[in-house]
Amino acid sequence: MDHADLKSGRLAPDDYARNFSDAHPPLNRSQALIEAERCYYCYAAPCQTACPTGIDIPAFIQRVAQDNVRGAAEAILTANPLGGMCARVCPTEVLCEQACVRNTHETKPVEIGMLQRYAVEGFMASPAKPLFERAPATGRRVAVVGAGPAGLAAAHGLARRGHEVTLFDAAPKLGGLNEYGLATYKVAGGFAQREIDWLLSIGGITPKLNCRLGRDITLDGLLAAHDAVFLGLGLAGVNALGIAEPQLPGLRNAVDFIAELRQSAPEIVPVGRKVVVIGGGMTAVDAAVQSRLLGAEQVTMVYRRGPDGLSASTHEQHWAQTNGVTIRCWARPLSVEAAGGVLRGMRFAATRLEGGKLVDTGEQFFLEADMVLRAIGQTYPAEPAGSAIELQGGRIKTDEHYRTSVDRVWAGGDCRFGGRDLTVEAVEHGKRAAESIHARLTEAAHG
Amino acid sequence: MADLSTNFLGIKSPNPFWLASAPPTDKEVNVRRAFEAGWGGVVWKTLGEDPPVVNVNGPRYATLWSQDRRVIGFNNIELISDRPLQVNLDEIRRVKRDFPDRAMIVSLMVPVNEESWKNILARVADTGADGVELNFGCPHGMSERGMGSAVGQVPEYIQQVTEWCKQHTKLPVIVKLTPNITDVRYPARAAKNGGADAVSLINTINSVMGVDLDRMTMSPVTDGLGSHGGYCGPAVKPIALNMVAEIARDTATAGLPISGIGGITTWRDAAEFIAMGCGTVQVCTAAMVYGFKIVQDLCSGLSNFMDEKGYASLADFQGRAVPTVKNWNQLNLNYVEKAVIHQDSCIKCGRCHVVCEDTSHQAIFATKNGQRHFEVNDAECVGCNLCVSICPVPGTITMRALQPGETDARTGRVIDGSYANWTTHPNNPMRSGCV
Numbered sequence: 064m065d066h067a068d069l070k071s072g073r074l075a076p077d078d079y080a081r082n083f084s085d086a087h088p089p090l091n092r093s094q095a096l097i098e099a100e101r102c103y104y105c106y107a108a109p110c111q112t113a114c115p116t117g118i119d120i121p122a123f124i125q126r127v128a129q130d131n132v133r134g135a136a137e138a139i140l141t142a143n144p145l146g147g148m149c150a151r152v153c154p155t156e157v158l159c160e161q162a163c164v165r166n167t168h169e170t171k172p173v174e175i176g177m178l179q180r181y182a183v184e185g186f187m188a189s190p191a192k193p194l195f196e197r198a199p200a201t202g203r204r205v206a207v208v209g210a211g212p213a214g215l216a217a218a219h220g221l222a223r224r225g226h227e228v229t230l231f232d233a234a235p236k237l238g239g240l241n242e243y244g245l246a247t248y249k250v251a252g253g254f255a256q257r258e259i260d261w262l263l264s265i266g267g268i269t270p271k272l273n274c275r276l277g278r279d280i281t282l283d284g285l286l287a288a289h290d291a292v293f294l295g296l297g298l299a300g301v302n303a304l305g306i307a308e309p310q311l312p313g314l315r316n317a318v319d320f321i322a323e324l325r326q327s328a329p330e331i332v333p334v335g336r337k338v339v340v341i342g343g344g345m346t347a348v349d350a351a352v353q354s355r356l357l358g359a360e361q362v363t364m365v366y367r368r369g370p371d372g373l374s375a376s377t378h379e380q381h382w383a384q385t386n387g388v389t390i391r392c393w394a395r396p397l398s399v400e401a402a403g404g405v406l407r408g409m410r411f412a413a414t415r416l417e418g419g420k421l422v423d424t425g426e427q428f429f430l431e432a433d434m435v436l437r438a439i440g441q442t443y444p445a446e447p448a449g450s451a452i453e454l455q456g457g458r459i460k461t462d463e464h465y466r467t468s469v470d471r472v473w474a475g476g477d478c479r480f481g482g483r484d485l486t487v488e489a490v491e492h493g494k495r496a497a498e499s500i501h502a503r504l505t506e507a508a509h510g
Numbered sequence: 511m512a513d514l515s516t517n518f519l520g521i522k523s524p525n526p527f528w529l530a531s532a533p534p535t536d537k538e539v540n541v542r543r544a545f546e547a548g549w550g551g552v553v554w555k556t557l558g559e560d561p562p563v564v565n566v567n568g569p570r571y572a573t574l575w576s577q578d579r580r581v582i583g584f585n586n587i588e589l590i591s592d593r594p595l596q597v598n599l600d601e602i603r604r605v606k607r608d609f610p611d612r613a614m615i616v617s618l619m620v621p622v623n624e625e626s627w628k629n630i631l632a633r634v635a636d637t638g639a640d641g642v643e644l645n646f647g648c649p650h651g652m653s654e655r656g657m658g659s660a661v662g663q664v665p666e667y668i669q670q671v672t673e674w675c676k677q678h679t680k681l682p683v684i685v686k687l688t689p690n691i692t693d694v695r696y697p698a699r700a701a702k703n704g705g706a707d708a709v710s711l712i713n714t715i716n717s718v719m720g721v722d723l724d725r726m727t728m729s730p731v732t733d734g735l736g737s738h739g740g741y742c743g744p745a746v747k748p749i750a751l752n753m754v755a756e757i758a759r760d761t762a763t764a765g766l767p768i769s770g771i772g773g774i775t776t777w778r779d780a781a782e783f784i785a786m787g788c789g790t791v792q793v794c795t796a797a798m799v800y801g802f803k804i805v806q807d808l809c810s811g812l813s814n815f816m817d818e819k820g821y822a823s824l825a826d827f828q829g830r831a832v833p834t835v836k837n838w839n840q841l842n843l844n845y846v847e848k849a850v851i852h853q854d855s856c857i858k859c860g861r862c863h864v865v866c867e868d869t870s871h872q873a874i875f876a877t878k879n880g881q882r883h884f885e886v887n888d889a890e891c892v893g894c895n896l897c898v899s900i901c902p903v904p905g906t907i908t909m910r911a912l913q914p915g916e917t918d919a920r921t922g923r924v925i926d927g928s929y930a931n932w933t934t935h936p937n938n939p940m941r942s943g944c945v
Contacts, residue, residue, distance in 0.1 A: 096577055096578075097577070097578050099577070100576075103857075103859045103861060103902050104861065105858075105860050105861065106860030106861055106863050106864035106876070107860055107876070107882075108860075109882070128577055164857040164858055164859045165857070167857040167858075168855070168857060168903065
């Protein structure tokens with residue numbers, strides 16, 4: 064064969080609808096009431112402590128149990144304006160549900176994530192009057208750069224307090240990773256945009272799309288026209304494999320593949336017959352599983368360290384394996400193999416730990432592939448925001464109030480140093496930064 | 511294996527589980543199914559004079575549920591049998607003939623005049639039934655017509671009607687009491703004075719199950735209007751058990767046979783009523799929730815319990831708990847318990863802490879060395895049992911009695927093992943010996 068087996072439309076039309084629908088259907092009312100009743104309404108609840116946004120989980124679950132969906136949504140969205148998306152994508156098994164006291168004598172914590180989804184989506188289906196009232200306009204203007212979870216949370220927090228927010232994003236749609244970076248089956252039903260519609264309904268937020276920092280706007284320009292700037296830039300760079308990577312059809316970034324799937328009908332997205340995904344995180348799982356769901360016959364996730372190092376949660380690993388993805392640990396990419404401009408596969412070196420260092424064992428193996436997806440992490444490119452911003456570990460350094468080294472500039476989300484790259488953490492950063500910005504702006508007003 | 515058979519007023523049944531007079535015992539088809547399933551006896555749904563009463567054709571039942579839809583409480587507005595008297599009597603005769611080993615009691619309710627009672631008693635005796643139960647308890651509908659609980663609320667009426675019945679039938683007479691009174695001892699004494707062979711209690715409790723907040727009507731309603739119903743089910747068991755205990759320990763009625771009724775759902779409930787003095791127990795709601803087969807589970811549980819405890823027959827433990835029911839003024843005020851939280855099974859939900867902090871005696875610590883850890887502070891604990899009651903993990907919080915020689919950290923008093931109650935307490939201005 065002189066071309067890679069890389070094509071779309073591998074499946075029957077019905078298969079696509081099934082494969083890319085909701086992976087975990089929402090709870091119905093009776094399921095939700097029964098599950099809510101399992102909550103013990105703990106004092107100083109460990110689940111609440113474990114939630115990066117500090118949602119009062121016992122309160123919202125009690126309200127679900129009392130059939131007060133609006134009240135439950137209010138408890139959630141007060142602490143986390145993107146509580147709907149977090150309910151779908153949070154690795155709850157390492158956050159709230161891991162802390163559930165039910166784990167002590169049972170293996171099954173209260174399904175907090177599913178209940179949260181029930182509450183938020185139930186509320187958003189018929190919101191009636193707004194949950195939050197916008198404070199009187201302050202006349203203060205804040206630029207929020209990046210409309211992902213951090214930027215959206217910051218924008219909402221600022222708009223609620225009466226500030227005028229301009230929300231910039233380089234992409235043609237708001238949402239950042241919520242819109243472009245998550246597997247389709249996690250956010251079925253156009254939820255990302257429905258959530259954003261609700262969030263913008265607070266008023267006072269003006270989106271500016273297709274507007275890239277460093278190209279269409281500059282930090283200095285924003286500072287000149289606004290009282291404060293929040294940077295929620297995410298991680299726009301993708302790590303290279305560190306080997307020769309020839310330009311080949313089929314060799315691409317997992318994030319681009321995932322974004323293409325979110326923005327297109329799945330039946331027109333090409334996928335290889337044999338796919339190799341390099342990496343061990345959530346992005347790798349989202350890309351690997353969706354490759355299978357598009358009809359790839361063999362999908363292998365290859366990770367250079369052992370299973371303990373996989374950053375994809377246990378739940379995600381099981382999800383991948385259930386969907387027929389093979390997870391191979393202890394192997395690092397050696398070379399991309401191609402013939403006549405056609406991708407043939409990848410050669411790997413087997414690895415092991417020796418005295419705490421990862422070394423090659425001397426064994427090598429070859430995996431045939433028509434498509435290879437890079438998912439070994441993303442990076443923060445510093446140039447767009449400018450060199451004045453001090454970095455730490457390659458990302459933006461902030462203090463505990465999310466203030467950067469540049470006066471009147473705050474930052475949060477994955478572009479900020481010190482987090483775990485979780486959606487829910489990004490929301491918390493945006494929320495806290497909005498509080499800090501508000502304190503600064505009101506202090507200035509009084510001063 | 512334990513012997514579950516009972517002999518109540520000379521009426522024998524293979525087990526103490528009788529179906530109470532209620533919808534499950536309304537018709538031959540129901541009662542046959544009940545006996546086939548293993549019920550020891552039935553109290554046939556209350557018979558009245560012809561023409562029969564008429565029931566509503568809207569909701570007759572309503573329910574109080576737990577969140578997971580377990581039935582906690584149940585209420586009904588169904589009246590006595592709405593079928594012709596002779597139809598019922600014929601069916602009773604047939605069923606009794608086919609199940610001679612089962613108890614067949616017939617519940618009765620007719621107006622308060624001697625002739626009415628005399629007539630119906632004669633017709634019941636003719637069926638071969640084993641006994642009658644006088645329904646002085648039904649709290650809805652019939653009471654408006656001067657029957658049911660309208661009789662049961664006036665001790666003089668109870669005594670009068672009981673006397674008539676004893677005069678006009680040889681069958682054992684059981685008087686069924688209403689809980690819708692202030693002191694159940696008075697109607698029980700009246701029944702005994704009238705010659706009743708036994709009392710059965712409790713009948714259902716006046717209740718309104720709820721309000722429909724959309725329609726702003728009480729709930730349930732028949733064409734927009736509702737009426738209070740009789741409340742029963744697991745929620746009423748403690749009320750029933752108290753009333754049984756009051757009669758069992760009242761010197762005026764002590765020894766009067768009792769058929770216990772009120773929320774009996776499990777073998778354990780039944781055993782408790784028997785330990786409180788009952789000779790048989792009557793069940794309705796549990797059957798209406800689960801069907802008749804539940805009697806097999808009740809028998810199994812009761813039998814295994816008795817085997818485990820070494821009780822060969824029900825008489826071996828019947829009434830054993832009665833002497834422990836006293837007036838408050840007999841309780842030992844020198845006795846001290848403290849709650850103990852068992853750390854090996856504590857799941858650290860912290861509910862004990864917050865409820866003690868908010869609503870009781872601030873006697874449970876929430877941290878230890880900066881860690882989440884729940885432990886009783888003996889210096890504040892009054893032994894109230896709230897933490898035990900609300901702890902979600904069985905056996906994780908228990909009460910421990912301080913032993914003689916130990917010091918109560920709250921009061922500084924050394925426990926000496928002596929008994930002293932309120933009647934002699936120095937704080938009691940009415941104490942005996944008080945000048």
